[in-house]
Amino acid sequence: MHRYFFELKNSQRSFVMGLASRYTEFPLGRSFNYVGIRFLPSAFSRLFRMTALELTNRCEALDSVDSGAAAFISLSFHPALTFQEQKSILDGYFLNHIRHAPVKRDPRVCRALHTILANGGDLQLARDLDPGLSPRQLRRLFNQDVGGSPKTFSRIIRFQHVLRTAKTYHNVRRSHFFDAGYYDQSHFIKEFEALYGQLPSKALKR
Incomplete structure (x- = not known):
């Protein structure tokens, strides 16, 4: 399933990953605090008008796929936020996106x-x-x-x-x-x- 993720201490760098049909490994430092947003199956492609296969088994910089979300994350997130605050910010962003671009699923x-x-x-x-x-x-x-x-x-x-x-x-x-x-x-x-x-x-x- 597609997901966005970023390090809370470095929200200027965010990423998107598509469906993973094989094991993938990411290097992590000794200290990290990642935030992830996982989309339900088929929701990502419908929400962002993309062919999901383009991102299968790939991890890309989010600004190359969804520059609006990348900019929003960069401006809205910092290490002092609690989990509930993070969730509230993301809920507001995606609910607003859905209101302006309703998802039509087959x-x-x-x-x-x-x-x-x-x-x-x-x-x-x-x-x-x-x-x-x-x-x-x-x-x-x-x-x-x-x-x-x-x-x-x-x-x-x-x-x-x-x-x-x-x-x-x-x-x-x-x-x-x-x-x-x-x-x-x-x-x-x-x-x-x-x-x-x-x-x-x-x-x-x-």
């Missing part, structure tokens, strides 16, 4: 997104998705609105679902991976490392 894409999310990414796309579009048309709309195909989005949601529910490596070893829709443990380990950057045996509690 109901067919919304239905497909809801089905994928409701099933934790574990579904047979050809059988379980019925948005009233051909698979080719649905892929095109997903690439445009979400930044990846329904298969890619389902893969990410399935992985996030496992992270929320597995909690420990012991659960994974007790076939939790199979319950989430992975073919076998080796398939799960490969997907986990590709999306998390570490093996589950290292990333999850024993």
